[in-house]
Amino acid sequence: MASRKIWLWLSGAAVIVLFLPLLIKNSFLLGIFIVIGLYSIVSQGLGLLMGYAGQVSFGQAAFYGLGAYTAAILATRYQTPPLLCLLAAPFLPALVALIIGRPILRLREHYLVLATLGIGILVFALFKEFSDLTGGPSGLTGIPYLAIGHLVFDSDRDYFFLVWCVLGLVLLGMANLTRSPVGRVFRAIHSSEKAAEAVGISTASLKLQAFVVSAFLAGIAGALYSFWVTFISPSPFGFTTSVEFALMVVVGGLGTLWGPVLGSGIIVGLDKFLQWAVPEVLPTVGGEFEIIFFGVIFVIIMLFRPKGLLLPEKSIVAVAAKTEDR
Amino acid sequence: MLKRSFILGLGLLLLLVLITGCGKSATTSKEPGGEPAGAPSKEAYKIGAVVDISGPGSSLGEPENNTLQMLVDELNAKGGIDGHPVELTILDNKSNETEAVLAAKKLIEQNVLAIIGCSQSGTSLAMVDTITKSQVPMVSMAASAKIVTTAAGEQQPWVFKTAQSDIIVANKIAKYLVGKGIKDVAFLSMNNAFGDSGLLNFEKAAADNGINILIKQKFEATDTDMTAQLTKVKASKAKATVVWAIPPSASIVTKNFRSLGINMPLIHTHGIGNQTFIDLAGADANGVIAPMGKLVVAEQLPDTDAQKQVLLDYLSDYQAKYTKRPSTFGGHGYDAFQLTVKAIEQAGPDRAKIREALEQITGYAGISGVFNLSAKDHNGLGDDSMVMVEIKDGKWTYLSN
Amino acid sequence: MGIESQYIQYLISGFTLGSIYALIALALVVTFNITGVFNLAIGEFVTIGALTAVSLREAGCPILFAYILAVMLAGLVGALMERTTIHPARKASVLTLIIITIGVSIALRGAALLIWKTHPYTLPSFVNTASINLLGAVIIPQSLFVLGLAVVAVGFLLVFFDFTFFGKAVRAAMMNRTAAQLVGINPGRLSMFAFTFGSIIAALSGIFITPITAATYDMGFTLGLKGFVAAILGGVTNVTGAIIGGLLLGVIEAFAAGTLSTGLKDAIAMIVMIIVLLTRPTGILGDR
Numbered sequence A: 001m002a003s004r005k006i007w008l009w010l011s012g013a014a015v016i017v018l019f020l021p022l023l024i025k026n027s028f029l030l031g032i033f034i035v036i037g038l039y040s041i042v043s044q045g046l047g048l049l050m051g052y053a054g055q056v057s058f059g060q061a062a063f064y065g066l067g068a069y070t071a072a073i074l075a076t077r078y079q080t081p082p083l084l085c086l087l088a089a090p091f092l093p094a095l096v097a098l099i100i101g102r103p104i105l106r107l108r109e110h111y112l113v114l115a116t117l118g119i120g121i122l123v124f125a126l127f128k129e130f131s132d133l134t135g136g137p138s139g140l141t142g143i144p145y146l147a148i149g150h151l152v153f154d155s156d157r158d159y160f161f162l163v164w165c166v167l168g169l170v171l172l173g174m175a176n177l178t179r180s181p182v183g184r185v186f187r188a189i190h191s192s193e194k195a196a197e198a199v200g201i202s203t204a205s206l207k208l209q210a211f212v213v214s215a216f217l218a219g220i221a222g223a224l225y226s227f228w229v230t231f232i233s234p235s236p237f238g239f240t241t242s243v244e245f246a247l248m249v250v251v252g253g254l255g256t257l258w259g260p261v262l263g264s265g266i267i268v269g270l271d272k273f274l275q276w277a278v279p280e281v282l283p284t285v286g287g288e289f290e291i292i293f294f295g296v297i298f299v300i301i302m303l304f305r306p307k308g309l310l311l312p313e314k315s316i317v318a319v320a321a322k323t324e325d326r
Numbered sequence B: 001m002l003k004r005s006f007i008l009g010l011g012l013l014l015l016l017v018l019i020t021g022c023g024k025s026a027t028t029s030k031e032p033g034g035e036p037a038g039a040p041s042k043e044a045y046k047i048g049a050v051v052d053i054s055g056p057g058s059s060l061g062e063p064e065n066n067t068l069q070m071l072v073d074e075l076n077a078k079g080g081i082d083g084h085p086v087e088l089t090i091l092d093n094k095s096n097e098t099e100a101v102l103a104a105k106k107l108i109e110q111n112v113l114a115i116i117g118c119s120q121s122g123t124s125l126a127m128v129d130t131i132t133k134s135q136v137p138m139v140s141m142a143a144s145a146k147i148v149t150t151a152a153g154e155q156q157p158w159v160f161k162t163a164q165s166d167i168i169v170a171n172k173i174a175k176y177l178v179g180k181g182i183k184d185v186a187f188l189s190m191n192n193a194f195g196d197s198g199l200l201n202f203e204k205a206a207a208d209n210g211i212n213i214l215i216k217q218k219f220e221a222t223d224t225d226m227t228a229q230l231t232k233v234k235a236s237k238a239k240a241t242v243v244w245a246i247p248p249s250a251s252i253v254t255k256n257f258r259s260l261g262i263n264m265p266l267i268h269t270h271g272i273g274n275q276t277f278i279d280l281a282g283a284d285a286n287g288v289i290a291p292m293g294k295l296v297v298a299e300q301l302p303d304t305d306a307q308k309q310v311l312l313d314y315l316s317d318y319q320a321k322y323t324k325r326p327s328t329f330g331g332h333g334y335d336a337f338q339l340t341v342k343a344i345e346q347a348g349p350d351r352a353k354i355r356e357a358l359e360q361i362t363g364y365a366g367i368s369g370v371f372n373l374s375a376k377d378h379n380g381l382g383d384d385s386m387v388m389v390e391i392k393d394g395k396w397t398y399l400s401n
Numbered sequence C: 001m002g003i004e005s006q007y008i009q010y011l012i013s014g015f016t017l018g019s020i021y022a023l024i025a026l027a028l029v030v031t032f033n034i035t036g037v038f039n040l041a042i043g044e045f046v047t048i049g050a051l052t053a054v055s056l057r058e059a060g061c062p063i064l065f066a067y068i069l070a071v072m073l074a075g076l077v078g079a080l081m082e083r084t085t086i087h088p089a090r091k092a093s094v095l096t097l098i099i100i101t102i103g104v105s106i107a108l109r110g111a112a113l114l115i116w117k118t119h120p121y122t123l124p125s126f127v128n129t130a131s132i133n134l135l136g137a138v139i140i141p142q143s144l145f146v147l148g149l150a151v152v153a154v155g156f157l158l159v160f161f162d163f164t165f166f167g168k169a170v171r172a173a174m175m176n177r178t179a180a181q182l183v184g185i186n187p188g189r190l191s192m193f194a195f196t197f198g199s200i201i202a203a204l205s206g207i208f209i210t211p212i213t214a215a216t217y218d219m220g221f222t223l224g225l226k227g228f229v230a231a232i233l234g235g236v237t238n239v240t241g242a243i244i245g246g247l248l249l250g251v252i253e254a255f256a257a258g259t260l261s262t263g264l265k266d267a268i269a270m271i272v273m274i275i276v277l278l279t280r281p282t283g284i285l286g287d288r
Helices: A004-023 A027-052 A060-076 A082-088 A091-104 A109-129 A156-179 A181-191 A193-198 A203-229 A239-252 A259-281 A288-304 A316-321 B002-024 B058-077 B097-109 B121-134 B166-179 B193-209 B227-235 B249-259 B275-285 B294-300 B308-322 B328-347 B351-359 C003-035 C042-058 C063-089 C094-116 C141-163 C165-175 C177-182 C187-209 C219-234 C239-259 C262-279
Strands: A146-148 A151-153 B045-051 B086-092 B114-117 B138-140 B159-161 B184-190 B212-219 B240-244 B289-293 B386-392 B395-400 C132-134 C137-139
Touching (some): A060 A109, A082 A146, A109 C094, A156 A181, A203 B097, A288 C063, B045 B058, B045 B328, B058 B328, B121 B193, B166 B289, B166 B386, B184 B227, B212 C262, B227 B249, B227 C239, B240 B249, B294 B328, B294 B395, C003 C187, C042 C219, C063 C094, C165 C177, C165 C187, C219 C239, C239 C262
Parallel strands (some): B045 B086, B114 B138, B138 B159
Antiparallel strands (some): C132 C137
16 A cells, blocks of 8 residues: 555645646646646656666557547447547557567667657558548547536536546556555566566566556547547657657656656646747747757756656766766 | 655646746737837737647748738738737647647637637647637638538538638649540549548549549658659559649659659649749649649739739738748638638627627638638638649749639 | 559669668668667758758859758767767666757757748759659669769778778777777767768768758658668668668668558558567668
8 A cells, every 4th residue: 555655745736636726717727737637647657667667668659549549439430428438448559558568578778769669650650541440630520528427528627637536546556556566576677677587577577567557548648638629630649749758757757656747747838838938038039949948958857867857866977977887 | 755855846836837927928929019000098909829830830830920920010000900909919839739729728818809720720620629618719721621610511600711622622623624624533642631631522523523533642741752653643544643732742743743754734732832832843843733822823813803902912011021922821821810800890809799790701802712701601712712823934824713 | 654664663762762761871870880879860960961051052152062061060060969968978878868869859950940941942953864764664863873872871981991990990999899998999089970970971861862852841850760760670780781771661662652552651661660670670681
């Protein structure tokens, strides 16, 4: 069971979350928080894979998209009640992850990066190609609102609660997992896969489990996205989004519980912040400067806080200054 | 542990402050530079715009952005709408659908009377739910008929658009082919929403006009070579080729087409309606035929044309300010702005009344065509909004309507 | 056009495409082998080379001069990138370095957008001859130049590695960094050389391919990606492999587009890459 500390944090967070929409009636801000919430769900899953199991995936957007499309297609073409769609949707990406996971996860480092990247692009191409099913590049319109019984989620305020409740459950689950024996095993794999295997841990099956869980969570977030915007097309599920997810996990702090949430907040918030700040400082320039700053800031974060902002690790710049070889 | 929590707390707090800060400030984005003449005490009318200024849609968004800014400055120099200065807030959605949704929400929070946007069909569609829920009139600058039509086939009550529907383009091409006695064609399109809509509409137009599409091929927007697809076209029995694309791929297809020595008419669409297409394709562009908004051949139109004066004025104003010629996409922005302003003039600062006023605009000669809006038609353009042009000696030449 | 001519045409377009990919793969492979870093920003150097050349030409620079200056600029940016972002992070994890190169690519793309906007640009073909007819298929002369550049680049590298002192030093460092350091080879300088060289090749390829395709601020992204796939196919440890991988990828794409469907060609390229990664990760020409 999660420690008291976690419960304290979660209760505190829950209070903030509950009161936020009462303070912020601003639909724009609610929208931002919904997006942060959705991305946090995805990056929590990715965080499990990257932070704890020590693997990399630059293809999470594929699972995010598979969840979104499954929910949307079931709801529009097969007239399935939205709630059922939401519950069923994550199983497809999870299944896909199960099938391709075992061979893919045998790869290491650069090769794993490229393989997951390849999967992301492959799935994206398929979204565009099978237009009879997915609506192709023009997308699917007319996705109905999510409804649980008589409660219809058609306002941003309701959706905010929904998304953050789901996120809360995910965080609770993660907290439990990482403090359990399974979590310790994950961390063992992260530190040294060889050592873990030497003591008899089946790293392959555990890595696969982490991969499947990450796909499942991404699928849930995708389905939630579908029912919020009520229109989906392949473009939110491409390579750029996959990269953003990876960035969220790394920037926030690999292997921490709150890291992915912070990372999501930063990536989304940074974008909006730059949208506001850049014209203030340099009034005559356009949106291009925001993009430049975005890239530069990531480089700086990676140079000085490579394990993410939540872990006060010595920066790699300092480490490199010493003459020890790796 | 404490340090970690501290950083976390600080981070979240900072985030909240930043977002709240930027959320509240209504003057964040590009404001019109012009000083409103006349009574400064009249309350400003706020209009919002979400444009694909950066990202893949920027070749559409940039001229639209320029046009909108130019028009609002001109309007405010004349005193605004009935003496009310107009405050236009333009947001860049980076050609990203999620950003478009958030931008719409931001503008709605700032109490805009209407939202112009977006440049592309995908980003426009993403905003529809948001503006409908908040009951804000939206005028899109994109082409897809899906933007203004619900799944049930009705017109979206709050959404309008100024770009010609693809069916008009398709019909014009089909009629041209029939006029030349061509029955068998090859069809190439971009593998994106623009190309797909073209395919769908051309299939309809072809069926209606007795034309057979012998072969259909697609290519990606980022492809650098289309000879593989064109090889199949060359090998087929098609007597003309229709290409539904925008530069640079439209130009690459054209160059590949010529270098393969394929001997048949090459017909493009309004997607190539700017100088870039000709610049990139060079001499290979000569002989290309396309239906186009009247802007590219404005000077060659007969003086009796209802749009001629509006077109010429737009051309000279835009060139005076930005030194280059505006494209038809800029024209979509022009029309969106003018229609919105007309509706506000009629209805005052009331979103629902503006919506009604929009539906009542008829006979308005704009850049994209003569608009006749109604409750059943939120686009208001017909076949007469486009003319057939041919590229001769590197210049657009008016063929016929 | 008979079926054989069609297939020959696919082969030729495949080679045209493929030589573009091959050049980028070459830049990647050289950098990777010397520094162990996959430079995900490589595509942006293609953009820098192409667009700088365009601007210089528009400003009135004579063609050859413009091209040389553009390449030099790209090389400089590459060296700068190495010094400011890679060198300080040289002890970092693979993931960190990958993200750093991604950050750099985002920043460079933003800069390109700022300077050149979204407008596509073109350069004139090197020679103004008509297309060449071969067995019923057509070759664009410029594509021969692209292929030629790839061949020359590989030739240069092979000569460099086998016959020059510096080249042998580089090969030594590639095989064993510590030992190389012990005999006085400076790994920091090697790293800078690798990045500079990689960006020069990338910039050159940008200039060579622009007469065929066009140059836009975001051309680097897809090209860089395809370059990666090509490098994997051919074997990231092998310079010749990069060329083979590139040509192979181009041919696969051309045939997929011609015989199946364009939408699937990206999917097929990815599937091929994944299969290669799973079965023979060192690529076709790499050592086991």
